[in-house]
Amino acid sequence: MTILAEPPPHTDTLAHNHQQCVDDALKIADQLCTERGVQLTAIRQQVLALIWESHKAVKAYELLDRIKPLQAAAKPATIYRALDFLLAQGLIHRVESLNAFVGCSCSGHQHEQLLLICKQCEQVEERMAAGVMQVLAEEFRQAGFSAHSKAIEVHGLCRRCSQL
Amino acid sequence: MTILAEPPPHTDTLAHNHQQCVDDALKIADQLCTERGVQLTAIRQQVLALIWESHKAVKAYELLDRIKPLQAAAKPATIYRALDFLLAQGLIHRVESLNAFVGCSCSGHQHEQLLLICKQCEQVEERMAAGVMQVLAEEFRQAGFSAHSKAIEVHGLCRRCSQL
DNA sequence: TTGTGGATGTTATAATATAACTGATGGCAC
DNA sequence: GTGCCATCAGTTATATTATAACATCCACAA
Ligand SMILES: [Zn+2]
Ligand SMILES: [Zn+2]
Ligand SMILES: [Zn+2]
Ligand SMILES: [Zn+2]
DSSP states (O other), X not given: OOOOOSOOTTOOOOSSOHHHHHHHHHHHHHHHHHHHTXXXXXXXXXXXXXXXXXXXXXXXXXXXXXXXXXXXXXXXXXXXXXXXXXXXXXXXEEETTTXXXXXXXXXXXXXXXXXXXXXXXXXXXXXXXXXXXXXXXXXXXXXXXXXXXXXXXXEXXXXXXHHO | OOOOOSOOTTOOOOSSOHXXXXXXXXXXXXXXXXXXXXXXXXXXXHHHHHHTTSSBOBOHHHHHHXXXXXXXXXXXXHHHHHXXXXXXXTSEEEETTTTEEEEOTTTTSOOOOEEEEETTTOBEEEEOOHHHHHHHHHHHHHHTOEEEEEEEEEEEEOHHHHHO
């Protein structure tokens, strides 16, 4: 269980205490994997930690570059396998419109999420948006469609960037 | 202005008269481009017609293969340029979660759309879903987020495929 | 004529993702 | 212990998706 030691250079440190975000995410991941009897191996944890270096969505090959100091042998498959695992466990989300990945900020409970993606600062805000999901469900019902998975992604300017 | 002559082999002919879909789409595209003073060139129209061969989302390289009988010199850039044009004119939509493209069934009026994507028959149904958009807008407002573009895509089973 | 802008041709390469096979580890039945 | 199995990771190769950069062509206008 190796965790990155240094304050990561990629973090866009905002007003909030981001280290707390990282610590929480790793702790929850650990708990959850134990409960489920699946293995949060060193590589998987490192990838998760790298994704959590900021609230930006991260590309697979960016992760590959960043993990190399820790895993010299890393290849694309190394990353994609870890991503598959983390996605399956609901610990990260795939941002379809960016071909990128972001940490799940409500890990532990299954949920559908709305992703608000800032064009300026690139941070991704995840919202449960229960109201949206409910209205969506009504829309499916009318269409006779049974939903299995959803990608609800909105690009624009976040509050901070709108105010600049 | 060459239009495909043969009934296309890719079309998943349903109960509806799909030739009507195609004819309408091409006619509207033609009108719209004229109004806007942009050129719906032969290549662009052929790509649009190929996309409309069915209600499935089509991949760029699939289009490249299919256009070669008509445009022997076609290369990736040929297709991507046509797609860029058609996207800019709102004549097609990009399906982010599939890296694929589908004809817009409400061409002419700007709109945001919900895409219902069937895992079984692969057809994509486009819905205006005004109610969903309204609730979404309320969600942004609360988050202080100003939206520029949206990708709202749901995978599942369409009515027909659910009933099988 | 001579440029100008838009469209396309052409070549090369970047970026994203998966397949397929190999080897290593550790638990567990026998 | 031995053999077996499942899981994970290493490795090589390749498939798929997308863009960059520069050349050419042509219609049209100054
Ligand atoms: Zn944070
Ligand atoms: Zn922002
Ligand atoms: Zn049709
Ligand atoms: Zn279907």
